Amino acid sequence: MIDFLKRLLMLLSGLSAAPAKSEPVLEVRPEPTLEITPEPVTMGDEGQKVLKYFEQCRLKAYWDATGKVWTIGWGHTGPDVYEGLVITQARADQLLRDRLAREFVPGVLGAVTCSMAQHELDAMVDLAYNIGVVAFAGSTLVRKFNAGDAAGAADEFPRWNKSGGQVLLGxxxxxxxxxxxxLGASGDAAIKIGVAVT
Structure with missing residues (x-):
C-alpha cells in the first residue's frame, strides 16, 4: 500500500515513477538538424582578388583598351569619369563596392536561375564586370549553367577574349x-593559371 501511495504522489506531482517491467519504454531521440549552406549573395574575397589583379587600380582617368572609354579606379566607367579626373584609393575602393552591390552582383543573380557556389558566383560576377550585365545575361555561358551544365558553362569563359573585335592577351x-x-581554384591559384597564358 505504501508503494502504491508513493507512486500516486509522484504521478500527481508531475514526476514519473520508474516504469514497470511490463510497460514499454519510449526512447526520445533529438530531431536531426540540417546544415544548409546559404546561397552566396555577394562577391567573395577570392573573386575580388581576381577582379582587382586584372583591373589594376589607377587613380587618374585613362582610356580603356579600346581607346574609347574613360576609366578610373578598379575599371570604373561612366559619365562621372572624364579626362584629368583624379581620385583617392578610398574613393576607388568605394566605387568598386558600390557598383558590385548595385549593378553586377544583382545582375548575375537575376540572370542565373539555379543554385551556385561562391566560387561560381565570383567568376561570373568578374565576367559580368568586364563585359557588362546585358552581354552576360544573354550569354551561352548563362544558358548552359541554368540548364545544369556547369562544365559547359566553364568552357564558355575563354570565348570572351575580345575587345573592339580583337583578341587581347590580357x-x-x-x-x-x-x-x-x-571550377573551384582559389583567387591566387586562378591568377597564376591566368598569368601562365601566353
Missing amino acids: LRRRRAANRALF
Whole structure:
C-alpha cells in the first residue's frame, strides 16, 4: 500500500515513477538538424582578388583598351569619369563596392536561375564586370549553367577574349583565371593559371 501511495504522489506531482517491467519504454531521440549552406549573395574575397589583379587600380582617368572609354579606379566607367579626373584609393575602393552591390552582383543573380557556389558566383560576377550585365545575361555561358551544365558553362569563359573585335592577351589571361575560379581554384591559384597564358 505504501508503494502504491508513493507512486500516486509522484504521478500527481508531475514526476514519473520508474516504469514497470511490463510497460514499454519510449526512447526520445533529438530531431536531426540540417546544415544548409546559404546561397552566396555577394562577391567573395577570392573573386575580388581576381577582379582587382586584372583591373589594376589607377587613380587618374585613362582610356580603356579600346581607346574609347574613360576609366578610373578598379575599371570604373561612366559619365562621372572624364579626362584629368583624379581620385583617392578610398574613393576607388568605394566605387568598386558600390557598383558590385548595385549593378553586377544583382545582375548575375537575376540572370542565373539555379543554385551556385561562391566560387561560381565570383567568376561570373568578374565576367559580368568586364563585359557588362546585358552581354552576360544573354550569354551561352548563362544558358548552359541554368540548364545544369556547369562544365559547359566553364568552357564558355575563354570565348570572351575580345575587345573592339580583337583578341587581347590580357583578356585571354583573365578568362583563364575566371574559368579556374569557376571550377573551384582559389583567387591566387586562378591568377597564376591566368598569368601562365601566353
